[in-house]
Amino acid sequence: MKALIYLTKRSFINNLKRAVTKPTTLIALIFGIAYGAFVIFGLGVMAVGVHIDSVKGLLAVLTIWSIYNTFGNFLGYSSRKGIIFRPGHAHFVFTAPIDPKLVLISSAWMNYLFSIIVWLLIGIGSLTVFRIPILSAAVIFLGGCVLELAFEAAVMIFLYTNDRVPEKLMKAIRMGIKIFLIVCALAVVLYFRKNGLTLETAWALLDMPGLQMIPVFGWQIAIYRLILLGPTVLNVICSILYLAMAAVSVIAAVRMKCDGGYYEEAAKFADDYADLKKRQKNGEMVFGLSGKKRSFRRVREKIAGKGAQAIFYRQLLEYKKEKFFIFDKITLISLVLAFIFSYSLSDSAAESGVGQLFLLGVVAYVSLVMSGYLGKWESELKNPYLFLVPDTPLRKMWYATLIEHIKAFVNGCIICIPIGIFWHVNPVEIIFCILIYVVIQADRLYTTVLAQCLLGDVFGKTGQNVLRMLIQSALLGAGAGVAVVVGIFVNMDFIFPIVLIYSMMVTVAVGVLASLRFNTMEQLV
Amino acid sequence: MLEIQGLSKSYGNNAAVDNVDFTVPDGQVGILLGPNGAGKSTIIKSIAGLLRYKGMIRIQGLPARTVEAKKVFAYVPEIPNMFDALTVREHIEYIRMAYNSDITDEEVEQILKEFEMDDKQDKLGNELSKGMMQKVSICCALAVKPQVILLDEPMVGLDPAAIKKLKEVVLELRNQGVTVLISTHMLEMVENLWDIMFVMEKGHIIGSYTKQDAEGRDLDDLFFAMTGGEKE
Numbered sequence: 001m002k003a004l005i006y007l008t009k010r011s012f013i014n015n016l017k018r019a020v021t022k023p024t025t026l027i028a029l030i031f032g033i034a035y036g037a038f039v040i041f042g043l044g045v046m047a048v049g050v051h052i053d054s055v056k057g058l059l060a061v062l063t064i065w066s067i068y069n070t071f072g073n074f075l076g077y078s079s080r081k082g083i084i085f086r087p088g089h090a091h092f093v094f095t096a097p098i099d100p101k102l103v104l105i106s107s108a109w110m111n112y113l114f115s116i117i118v119w120l121l122i123g124i125g126s127l128t129v130f131r132i133p134i135l136s137a138a139v140i141f142l143g144g145c146v147l148e149l150a151f152e153a154a155v156m157i158f159l160y161t162n163d164r165v166p167e168k169l170m171k172a173i174r175m176g177i178k179i180f181l182i183v184c185a186l187a188v189v190l191y192f193r194k195n196g197l198t199l200e201t202a203w204a205l206l207d208m209p210g211l212q213m214i215p216v217f218g219w220q221i222a223i224y225r226l227i228l229l230g231p232t233v234l235n236v237i238c239s240i241l242y243l244a245m246a247a248v249s250v251i252a253a254v255r256m257k258c259d260g261g262y263y264e265e266a267a268k269f270a271d272d273y274a275d276l277k278k279r280q281k282n283g284e285m286v287f288g289l290s291g292k293k294r295s296f297r298r299v300r301e302k303i304a305g306k307g308a309q310a311i312f313y314r315q316l317l318e319y320k321k322e323k324f325f326i327f328d329k330i331t332l333i334s335l336v337l338a339f340i341f342s343y344s345l346s347d348s349a350a351e352s353g354v355g356q357l358f359l360l361g362v363v364a365y366v367s368l369v370m371s372g373y374l375g376k377w378e379s380e381l382k383n384p385y386l387f388l389v390p391d392t393p394l395r396k397m398w399y400a401t402l403i404e405h406i407k408a409f410v411n412g413c414i415i416c417i418p419i420g421i422f423w424h425v426n427p428v429e430i431i432f433c434i435l436i437y438v439v440i441q442a443d444r445l446y447t448t449v450l451a452q453c454l455l456g457d458v459f460g461k462t463g464q465n466v467l468r469m470l471i472q473s474a475l476l477g478a479g480a481g482v483a484v485v486v487g488i489f490v491n492m493d494f495i496f497p498i499v500l501i502y503s504m505m506v507t508v509a510v511g512v513l514a515s516l517r518f519n520t521m522e523q524l525v
Numbered sequence: 526m527l528e529i530q531g532l533s534k535s536y537g538n539n540a541a542v543d544n545v546d547f548t549v550p551d552g553q554v555g556i557l558l559g560p561n562g563a564g565k566s567t568i569i570k571s572i573a574g575l576l577r578y579k580g581m582i583r584i585q586g587l588p589a590r591t592v593e594a595k596k597v598f599a600y601v602p603e604i605p606n607m608f609d610a611l612t613v614r615e616h617i618e619y620i621r622m623a624y625n626s627d628i629t630d631e632e633v634e635q636i637l638k639e640f641e642m643d644d645k646q647d648k649l650g651n652e653l654s655k656g657m658m659q660k661v662s663i664c665c666a667l668a669v670k671p672q673v674i675l676l677d678e679p680m681v682g683l684d685p686a687a688i689k690k691l692k693e694v695v696l697e698l699r700n701q702g703v704t705v706l707i708s709t710h711m712l713e714m715v716e717n718l719w720d721i722m723f724v725m726e727k728g729h730i731i732g733s734y735t736k737q738d739a740e741g742r743d744l745d746d747l748f749f750a751m752t753g754g755e756k757e
Binding site (some may be wrong): 002003004006011012014017018036086087088090091093094095096097098099160163259260261263264267270461 | 573574575577590591592593595596597600602605606607609610611615616618619620622623624625649650662665696724734
C-alpha cells in the first residue's frame with residue numbers, strides 16, 4: 001500500500017507542478033474552479049428563488065444523488081470500467097506483489113474524491129441554503145459520506161473481483177437497470193403531466209412510501225428521512241436494512257478472494273482509455289469507450305487521382321469503408337438541431353418576416369457549437385506521407401480538406417433546408433445560408449491550421465483554439481458588421497451576397513496562408 | 526524456475542494458446558520463438574498475471590498469481606508504459622517500495638549509469654523517447670533483484686550500446702542463478718545467450734532444444750527446420 005500511496009502522491013505533486021508552470025493549464029484550472037463556484041452559487045440562489053430552500057428541498061437533492069450514485073456505480077463497476085487505470089498500471093502495478101484488492105481500492109481515489117466533494121457541497125448547502133440544524137447537517141455529511149463510500153468500495157470490490165457471476169447475467173442486469181431508469185423517468189414525466197408540475201406534487205412524489213422500500217437507494221433515502229424528518233416505522237425499518245446491507249457488503253468484500261483476474265479487463269480498459277484520450281486530444285469527437293475493435297465494410301476499389309488528388313480519393317475510400325459513410329455524430333447533432341429549431345421557433349420566425357435572418361443566426365450559432373470539432377482530416381498533418389506527395393502545398397491542403405467541405409455541405413443542407421421550409425424562407429436565401437455555412441466551416445479549418453502554424457505546441461490546443469477564435473471572429477465579424485450596415489441602410493437583400501462573398505474572400509486568403517503548414521512537417525514555431 | 530503446465534487461453538472461440546507445457550530451469554536462459562500470432566504474447570502476459578488462463582504457472586514453485594511469487598518476478602513488456610507524471614527515479618523508487626527490494630542507492634545509480642540514464646533521472650515518463658522508456662523498464666526490472674525475469678522483445682527500440690549492455694546483463698543474471706525467459710523475433714540477438722529454446726506455432730509448442738541438443742547448430746537453422754520456413 002505504501003508503494004501505491006507513493007505513486008499517487010508523486011503523480012499528484014508532479015502534475016500540480018506541471019500545471020503551475022504551464023500557463024494554459026493554470027488558467028484553465030482557475031477558470032474551471034471559478035466556473036464551478038459560480039454554478040454552485042447559482043444553484044443555491046435558484047433553490048432559494050424557487051422556494052426549495054427547505055428540508056424537503058435537501059431531501060430532493062439527496063434522493064437524486066442516491067439514484068444517480070447507486071446506479072452509476074453499478075453500471076460502471078459491473079462493466080469493469082468504473083475505475084480509471086492507465087497503461088502504466090498494467091506495466092508496473094498489476095505485475096507487482098501488491099494485493100489486487102488494494103490496487104483496486106487505491107486506484108479508485110478519484111471516485112472517492114468526487115464523492116467527498118459532492119458530500120462537502122451537500123454539507124455546506126445544508127447549512128447555507130437548506131438551513132437545517134448544524135447537528136443534522138453534520139450527521140448527514142458524516143453518515144452519508146462514510147456509509148456511501150464504504151458501500152461503494154464494497155460494491156466495487158465485489159463487482160471487479162467476482163468471476164463467478166457470468167458476464168451474460170451482468171449484461172442483463174445492466175440492461176435491466178437502464179430500462180428501469182427509463183421507466184422511472186417516464187413515470188415521473190407522466191406523474192407531473194397528470195398532477196401538474198408544482199412544489200406540492202414534487203413533495204408528494206418524494207413522500208411516496210414505495211420509494212423508501214426500493215432496495216439499496218430507497219433504503220438510503222430512508223436514512224436521510226430518518227435524520228431530517230424524524231423516525232417513522234417505515235424509515236426506521238428501511239434504515240436498518242440499509243445499515244445491515246452495507247455491513248454485510250463490507251464483510252463480504254473483505255472476505256472475498258481475489259487473485260487479480262480483473263487485471264485482464266483493467267489492462268484493456270487502460271489501453272482503450274489512453275486511446276480515447278489521444279483521439280480526443282487530436283480533436284476527434286469521442287464520447288465513450290467502445291472497447292470493441294472498429295469494423296469496416298469491405299470495399300474493393302482503386303484509389304484514383306494523381307498527386308495531391310490521391311489524398312482526397314484515399315480519404316473517400318476510407319469513408320466508404322465506414323459504417324455510415326461520411327455521416328457521423330455531427331450529422332446526428334445537425335439533425336437534432338434542425339428538428340429543434342424547425343419546431344420550436346417556426347411561429348416566431350415566420351411571423352417576424354425576417355426568417356432568413358433567423359436562419360443566418362442559426363447558421364452562426366451551429367458553427368459556434370461545432371467549433372470544437374476538428375474531424376479526421378487533421379490527422380493528415382501528422383502523416384509524413386502527406387509531405388512527401390510531389391505536389392504544391394495549396395493543392396495538398398485543398399485535397400486534404402475537400403471531404404470536410406463536402407461533409408459541411410451535407411450538414412448545411414440538413415440544417416438549413418428543413419428549417420428554411422418550416423420558417424417559409426425563400427429558396428435562394430436557403431441556398432445562400434448553406435453556402436455561408438460551408439464557407440464558415442472551411443474558414444474554421446484553415447484558421448485552425450494557421451493558429452497551429454503561428455503558435456505551434458507552445459500554448460497547447462487551448463491556446464490554438466483561442467487564437468483561432470480571435471482571428472476568425474475578427475475577420476468574419478468585420479464582414480458581418482458591414483453586411484448589417486448595408487442591410488439596414490441600403491437593402492436587406494444585399495446581406496446574404498455580401499456575407500457570402502466576403503467570407504469566401506477571407507477564407508481563400510486564410511487558406512493560402514495556412515497552406516504553408518503543408519510545406520514541411522515541422523511547424524513554424 | 527519457471528514452470529508452465531497445461532496453459533490454455535481463449536479469446537471467445539479462438540484458442541490463442543492450447544495446453545502448453547514448458548519449463549525453464551533455475552539459472553538458465555530460455556527463449557520463446559515463433560512467428561507472429563503464434564501465441565507468445567499471450568503466454569508472456571499470462572505469466573505476468575495480466576490475463577485469465579487455464580492451467581498452472583509456477584514461479585520458483587509458487588503459483589504465479591500469489592504475492593510471494595510476484596516478489597521474486599520481474600517483467601519487461603514489449604511496449605513500455607511509463608506513468609506520465611513520474612520521473613525516472615520515482616519509477617525506480619516505486620519499484621523499490623512495491624517489491625520491498627533491498628537494492629541500494631549506489632546500485633540504482635550503477636544500473637542507471639550502465640544504461641546511460643543517470644543524467645535523465647529527473648525526466649518525467651512522458652518526456653522519454655521509446656528507447657529511453659525501454660531502458661527505464663529494464664532498469665526497473667533489475668531493481669526488483671528478481672529470481673525469475675521475463676523479457677518480451679527487450680531489444681526493440683534500444684540503441685546498439687544498450688543492446689550490448691542488455692546481453693551482458695542477461696549473462697550476468699544467469700551467472701547469479703536467475704531464471705530468464707526472453708520472447709523475441711531477433712534470433713541473431715539471442716544467439717549466444719540461450720540455454721533452452723521453445724518454438725511456438727498456432728498456439729502450441731512445436732519443439733524445443735537445449736543448447737546441448739542443438740550440437741552447435743545456429744538458432745535460425747533450428748527455428749526454420751521446425752517452422753518449415755526458409756533461412757535468408
